[in-house]
Amino acid sequence: MDATLSDPLVGRVLDGRYRVLARIGRGGMGIVYRAEDERLEREVAVKVLRSDLAHDPVARQRFVREAKSAARLAHPGVVSVLDQGVDEHDGPGSGTAYLVMELVSGRTLRDVVHERGPLSVGGALDVTAAVLDALAEAHRKGLLHRDVKTGNVLVGDDGRVKVGDFGLARSAGPTQASTAATGAELLGTAEYLAPEQVSRGVADARSDVYGVGVVLFEVLTGAPPFTGDTPLRVAYQHVYDDPPAPSSVVPGVPAAVDRLVLEALAKDPDERPADAGDMLARLRAVRAELTPQELSVRGAGGTGAVAEGGTLRLDLAGGAAGGATAQGPADGDGPGGPGDAGAAGAVPAGAARPAGRRRRGVPAMVLTLALVAVAAVVSWWFLAGPGAFTTTPDVAARPPEQAASALEAGGFRVQREEVFSDTVPRDALVGTDPRAGERVRKGGTVTLVVSLGVEQVEVPDVVQRERAEAERLLREGRLGVGEVAEEWSEDVEAGRVLRSAPAAGQSVPHDSPVALVVSRGREPIGVPDVVGDTLEEAREEIAAAQLVAGEPVQRTSETVPAGRVLSQTPADGTLFRGDAVQLVVSSGPPLVRVPDGLQGRQVEEVRTALEGLGFDVRVENVLGGLFGTVRSVEPGSGQSVPKGSTITLTVV
Structure with missing residues (x-):
């Protein structure tokens, strides 16, 4: 029996808003449905937690975390999470947990490779660049994916590549990748687990880079580098076996591409690119060096191509009947995943009717005509009537007021939403929701997303703080750390911030660098x-x-x-x-006292005594100094004078 016909959720309205239309696929944790948002009159994808996991608190926590993780990322390469909730259809305590996401028409990259074979070198690099661009945004926001694989990469019918399934996401930094109680099932997919996730249970941005390396190897060759009978066998190879070069599987793959893949698959995380942004820069450099002949190298089994301008467009025309509707985040690792949903219930044209069927005559004809009439009414309702869909007009080049007038003239209801933008000037149009070209009900609501300009943030006060703490406060405030200079300071101890430029309290564009002057201490x-x-x-x-x-x-x-x-x-x-x-x-030489009793004594005796005390002696004779007797002493006896002073003797 068709799974959609037997599914009790099909036809229900979750939380009075989301009408479930059809099942898309089934994955490890949830079942994905196509649904209609009756409030905004647009098609969405709804992922419902499997009933056997509904009472598992760990599963419910991961389910909610998926919504919160993806909601933090506003990036065109990440499947958008629009809503999350619990439908209490059968009463409190028995609710159905669900996520609402954008509906992506296309299929998973895993299905593309399995059905169409390996991509060309150019196509593989372009798909991987799109994946890295989305993961780089996650890494910049401090978020890890931890389950990067081809089954979580969606390729839309319009050629856009999106990354989904952030159910295993964690904040950046060492994280514990737990294992099942039996030790036989690792959290994540064994073919894509980095060695450190297996051996030490930790992951960081370089672990996501390893997963991207596996994805690139797979889209180049058609299969992951390591395969085995059991997940533990595959995990063992990731830890202990050297990965093969893509060129050993697909001759002609350029050596630069081999090096890029093997760098991402290095056993030691320190030998890999530091994060997705680092690997993206290396990939772009490699692609720029390759010739058209090298970019066209492709393994056996496929005919996909890369469109002009570098946008990847895979040839899906030979896929399942009616096309596939892939939805993400996707758990679709097993049969019936999102990539297999397109052909469910299809009957090949020209198939023989069962033998033994009797003609029913007039009643059969009446029934047939009634069914045709019902089909006609239903067709009119959905193709031309109130239930018909159209596409969102492209009004991106117009001012918001003109865009609103154009949409209203086309019969749409218009709402306005304002967001910050680093690239679109203030009061200019960022885009529409739904985006231009996407399906929307006739007369439905289109939201104009208008730019508030670059978001301004206030510079925090980091004066007198340790340099490391100041840098942390700047980064937490979504600012960069600019040039750091040092100056002597009599008041601030060494290692603390003297001032910042711009100064504390000033409003500047987010991510602006803030220069710091740090004290060297007293000079x-x-x-x-x-x-x-x-x-x-x-x-x-x-x-x-x-x-x-x-x-x-x-x-x-x-x-x-x-x-x-x-x-x-x-x-x-x-x-x-x-x-x-x-x-x-x-204070000069020491003072020496002139002795008493020098008068009346013979000049030579007095001279000897004074010179012995350190004085200079000058003799002045009166009447020729006939008697040689000292008549007077100047300075006189008893006075204290500096040592070395001249004492004048008057001799008669």
Whole structure:
């Protein structure tokens, strides 16, 4: 029996808003349906947690985390999560957990490769670049995917590539990748697990890069680098076996592409690109170096092509009847996943009717005519009547007011939503929801997304904070760390921020770099040599060095004239601003007392005594100094005079 016909959810309206129309596929955790958002009158995809997991708290937590993880990412390469909730159809406690996502018409990259064979080198690089671009945004937002694989990459009918299934996502940094109780089932898909996820249970951005390396290998060759009978066997190979080069499977794959793949598949995470942005830059550099002949190299089994301008467009015309509707995030690793949904219930044209069927006559004809009439009414309703769909007009080049007028003239209801944009000027149109060309009910609502301009953020106050803490506060405030300079500071200890530019409190565009000036601590100052200078000269020289001359100490000196610096402390080395230099200043030679009783004594005796005390002696004879007797002494006896002074003797 057709799964859609037997599915009890088909026809139900979840939370009074989402009418379930048909099943798309079944995955590891949930079942995906095509549905109509009756409030906004547009088609969406609804992912419902499987009934056998409905009471599993771990499964429900992962289900909700998927919505929150994907909702953090506003990127055209990530499947958008629009809503999340629980439908209490059967009463409280028995609700149906669901996610609402954009509906992507197309199929998974896994199905493309399995059905059409490997891609050309150029096509493989372009698909991988689109995946890396989406993951780079996740890594910039501090989010890891942890389950990168071809089954989680959706290729739309319009050629767009989207990454889905963030159910295993975690914040960046070491994360615990738990295993099942039996140890036989790893969280994630064994063919794409990085060695560190298997051996140590940890993951970071480089683990996602490893998964991208497996994806690139698979789309180049048609199969992952490691396969086996059991997940544990495959995981063992990731840890211990060297991956083959793509060219060993598909001759002609350029050596530069081999190197790119093997760098991403390095056992040691430190030898891989640091994150998706790093690998994307390397991939673009490799692609730019390849010739058209090298880009066209392709393994056996497919005829897909890369359209002009570098946009990947896969030839899906030979796929399942009616086309496939792939929805993401997709758990579709098993049979009946989103990529297999397109041909469900299709009957090949010209198939033989069962034998033994009797003609029913007039009743059969009446029934047939009634069915034709019902079909006609239904066709009119959905093709030309109130239930018909049309496409959203392209009004992106118009001002919002003109765009609104054009949409209203086309019979649409118009809403306005404002968002920040780094590329679209303020009050200009960013786009529409649904996007131009997407299906929407006739007379439905189209939201005009209008730019608020670049988002402004306030510079946090980081003055007096340690440099590492200041840089963390800037990054948390969605700002960059600009040039970091160092200056001496008498007030702020070494390693702390003196000031920022722009200063705290200023509003600047988010991601703007903020320059920091960090203290080197107090500046050491060389002590000047002022020995021998006059006291005034010494004070001026010390003050010029931003030091302080201490209160001088007087000391006699027979060699340094009075008033000059005899010594200093410290004599050399360095001090800090405002520190003191102690000075010892000469007060001249020591004082010596002129002895008593020199008058009336013989001149030579007196001369010998005075010279013995360190005086110079000058003799003045009166009347020729006939008697040689000292008549007077100048300075006189009992006076204290500097050592070395001249004593004048008057002799008669």
